[in-house]
Amino acid sequence: xxxxxxxxxxxxxxxxxxxxxxxxxxxxxxxxxxxxxxxxxxxxxxxxxxxxxxxxxxxxxxxxxxxxxxxxxxxxxxxxxxxxxxxxxxxxxxxxxxxxxxxxxxxxxxxxxxxxxxxxxxxxxxxxxxxxxxxxxxxxxxxxxxxxxxxxxxxxxxxxxxxxxxxxxxxxxxxxxxxxxxxxxxxxxxxxxxxxxxxxxxxxxxxxxxxxxxxxxxxxxxxxxxxxxxxxxxxxxxxxxxxxxxxxxxxxxxxxxxxxxxxxxxxxxxxxxxxxxxxxxxxxxxxxxxxxxxxxxxxxxxxxxxxxxxxxxxxxxxxxxxxxxxxxxxxxxxx
Amino acid sequence: xxxxxxxxxxxxxxxxxxxxxxxxxxxxxxxxxxxxxxxxxxxxxxxxxxxxxxxxxxxxxxxxxxxxxxxxxxxxxxxxxxxxxxxxxxxxxxxxxxxxxxxxxxxxxxxxxxxxxxxxxxxxxxxxxxxxxxxxxxxxxxxxxxxxxxxxxxxxxxxxxxxxxxxxxxxxxxxxxxxxxxxxxxxxxxxxxxxxxxxxxxxxxxxxxxxxxxxxxxxxxxxxxxxxxxxxxxxxxxxxxxxxxxxxxxxxxxxxxxxxxxxxxxxxxxxxxxxxxxxxxxxxxxxxxxxxxxxxxxxxxxxxxxxxxxxxxxxxxxxxxxxxxxxxxxxxxxx
DNA sequence: ATGAAAGCGCTAACAT
DNA sequence: ATGTTAGCGCTTTCAT
Numbered sequence: 180x181x182x183x184x185x186x187x188x189x190x191x192x193x194x195x196x197x198x199x200x201x202x203x204x205x206x207x208x209x210x211x212x213x214x215x216x217x218x219x220x221x222x223x224x225x226x227x228x229x230x231x232x233x234x235x236x237x238x239x240x241x242x243x244x245x246x247x248x249x250x251x252x253x254x255x256x257x258x259x260x261x262x263x264x265x266x267x268x269x270x271x272x273x274x275x276x277x278x279x280x281x282x283x284x285x286x287x288x289x290x291x292x293x294x295x296x297x298x299x300x301x302x303x304x305x306x307x308x309x310x311x312x313x314x315x316x317x318x319x320x321x322x323x324x325x326x327x328x329x330x331x332x333x334x335x336x337x338x339x340x341x342x343x344x345x346x347x348x349x350x351x352x353x354x355x356x357x358x359x360x361x362x363x364x365x366x367x368x369x370x371x372x373x374x375x376x377x378x379x380x381x382x383x384x385x386x387x388x389x390x391x392x393x394x395x396x397x398x399x400x401x402x403x404x405x406x407x408x409x410x411x412x413x414x415x416x417x418x419x420x421x422x423x424x425x426x427x428x429x430x431x432x433x434x435x436x437x438x439x440x441x442x443x444x445x446x447x448x449x450x451x452x453x454x455x456x457x458x459x460x461x462x463x464x465x466x467x468x469x470x471x472x473x474x475x476x477x478x479x480x481x482x483x484x485x486x487x488x489x490x491x492x493x494x495x496x497x498x499x500x501x502x503x504x505x506x507x508x509x510x511x512x513x514x
Numbered sequence: 515x516x517x518x519x520x521x522x523x524x525x526x527x528x529x530x531x532x533x534x535x536x537x538x539x540x541x542x543x544x545x546x547x548x549x550x551x552x553x554x555x556x557x558x559x560x561x562x563x564x565x566x567x568x569x570x571x572x573x574x575x576x577x578x579x580x581x582x583x584x585x586x587x588x589x590x591x592x593x594x595x596x597x598x599x600x601x602x603x604x605x606x607x608x609x610x611x612x613x614x615x616x617x618x619x620x621x622x623x624x625x626x627x628x629x630x631x632x633x634x635x636x637x638x639x640x641x642x643x644x645x646x647x648x649x650x651x652x653x654x655x656x657x658x659x660x661x662x663x664x665x666x667x668x669x670x671x672x673x674x675x676x677x678x679x680x681x682x683x684x685x686x687x688x689x690x691x692x693x694x695x696x697x698x699x700x701x702x703x704x705x706x707x708x709x710x711x712x713x714x715x716x717x718x719x720x721x722x723x724x725x726x727x728x729x730x731x732x733x734x735x736x737x738x739x740x741x742x743x744x745x746x747x748x749x750x751x752x753x754x755x756x757x758x759x760x761x762x763x764x765x766x767x768x769x770x771x772x773x774x775x776x777x778x779x780x781x782x783x784x785x786x787x788x789x790x791x792x793x794x795x796x797x798x799x800x801x802x803x804x805x806x807x808x809x810x811x812x813x814x815x816x817x818x819x820x821x822x823x824x825x826x827x828x829x830x831x832x833x834x835x836x837x838x839x840x841x842x843x844x845x846x847x848x849x
Numbered sequence: 850a851t852g853a854a855a856g857c858g859c860t861a862a863c864a865t
Numbered sequence: 866a867t868g869t870t871a872g873c874g875c876t877t878t879c880a881t
Binding site for chain 2: 233234235244254255268276277278280281295300433436440455462464
Binding site: 530532533534537546547552571573576577 | 868870874
């Protein structure tokens with residue numbers, strides 16, 4: 180970490196021009212037919228003196244920053260922080276850095292953040308879009324920005340995305356519960372038109388319809404105070420005498436568990452979406468529809484880097500399977 | 515998001531020089547005694563055409579990137595992801611972006627990551643240092659890099675840091691347990707010489723000594739397979755017939771709960787360090803020593819930005835209080 | 850096969 | 866009070 184060495188220092192040390200050094204450093208030695216001997220000498224010297232090109236200068240010149248933007252709903256939700264950690268690792272391995280933020284499903288904040296990241300000239304975006312972003316995302320695409328969505332997508336904009344089969348996940352959960360013999364199976368979701376929420380609701384409906392059961396659907400306001408959300412969920416379960424509930428997200432399920440604790444209820448049978456440490460250790464352990472985090476991260480980075488490097492021209496729209504992890508909370512014997 | 519506008523376009527549009535525009539844009543209008551009228555005209559025009567300075571060019575020129583590096587132990591640990599979210603918010607509010615990574619308490623990885631971030635010329639570092647980083651951190655300081663540590667510090671390097679009173683937190687936890695009447699109170703920690711671990715152990719010892727009790731101390735290897743850690747913790751509790759345990763981190767406590775589940779044990783009385791959704795909802799709810807996340811984030815950003823802007827010259831070493839949140843798991847009546 | 854030099858967009862010293 | 870211009874460190878065209 181001594182005084183910064185410049186490419187011109189390297190050139191001077193070796194008595195050659197900066198051009199040659201630059202070519203060699205950018206893997207153009209072969210192409211420019213620079214002798215192997217010289218190439219090796221330069222590379223050795225660069226390593227010896229620890230020369231590191233100034234990324235800023237490089238970026239200014241090339242227009243590439245080697246920075247990716249990760250814009251998630253909420254980095255403090257373990258589902259997203261776990262994915263973030265995986266993405267980060269893969270990005271670093273490819274020489275990319277990640278700048279990130281939480282958009283909190285807030286349209287205005289989301290737009291501002293996307294604009295900020297765009298102004299930073301990041302090389303690519305990984306986004307969990309909140310609603311109302313159709314135009315913003317379209318504009319990014321028109322400006323030839325590499326981007327990929329995940330967790331949800333925009334129904335009216337053709338983009339790359341990686342999602343999971345939310346419909347089947349919710350269907351499986353519902354089918355599993357009713358198949359066990361539960362009679363009154365409810366569904367707790369959000370006021371949200373996001374695709375993952377819509378698909379989960381539809382999956383639940385299909386499960387309900389398969390058995391010709393009545394649907395019980397409760398939506399809560401994501402930004403309502405916790406106390407209120409918890410109370411509403413409790414009322415929903417009690418008023419309808421539900422014996423089983425499918426929760427559309429992990430934090431809704433957590434709200435449900437809070438309701439049980441606060442109002443001292445008997446826990447209904449339940450399935451949550453997205454795994455969580457809590458669900459594994461809760462007594463009874465909570466059955467979940469688990470999304471394949473590692474595969475999601477993998478597909479995202481692979482697709483985005485491919486796009487940045489101009490490889491995959493065609494749309495990449497990946498739907499990964501969810502897995503129903505049956506634990507104790509959904510078994511009728513345990514009730 | 516149209517074709518990029520340059521500062522020279524603004525100058526041309528208004529028939530003035532780029533210098534004047536640059537001065538005005540960098541709040542030097544007053545200092546350079548540029549007329550209010552012109553200043554306003556420029557600002558209005560800039561806003562109207564949506565001109566945004568190219569950060570790269572600006573950074574190359576000034577050497578400032580307006581990027582902060584957040585290097586935590588593990589972004590998927592809710593303690594860190596919650597702090598990360600708060601820091602992120604505050605940083606954006608001041609025009610800074612955050613790039614982050616998880617160092618996983620791995621010395622080699624930590625050094626590489628710090629070097630990568632340094633090469634990126636970020637304006638400041640926020641770091642939870644793993645062991646063996648004394649020299650690396652010292653070098654950063656010698657290179658006049660702004661930095662602040664948190665969660666732990668380096669005993670042999672004088673740096674800014676924000677930590678909590680781990681000693682008192684562990685002491686309070688131990689005192690609370692023994693004060694309730696528990697007889698055999700153990701402590702589960704890591705093989706680690708990090709300051710927060712050392713302080714927590716000492717706090718436990720002081721609590722034990724106060725009552726002239728025997729200490730039971732178990733350290734586990736952080737990178738051991740989960741199964742092994744869980745088994746060791748179980749053996750520790752069983753072999754020593756402990757009726758209460760203080761866990762030095764949230765994930766150790768989670769391992770403890772896993773042990774209870776897997777080996778079907780009666781839960782001993784317990785206190786965990788750092789709060790977690792699980793601890794609030796577990797049955798019984800788990801008593802924790804909680805660190806003031808919002809204050810930590812606040813102090814970190816304030817101190818770091820102050821340092822970057824050349825304000826606080828002297829060392830900023832903040833010790834925040836922990837809070838013992840007594841819940842059910844540590845009450846003797848509940849046992 | 851290698852070198853000279855322009856230029857990425859901005860800031861700020863210097864000139865007026 | 867405002868303009869001219871060098872230069873931040875790199876890549877790449879053009880010339881040899």
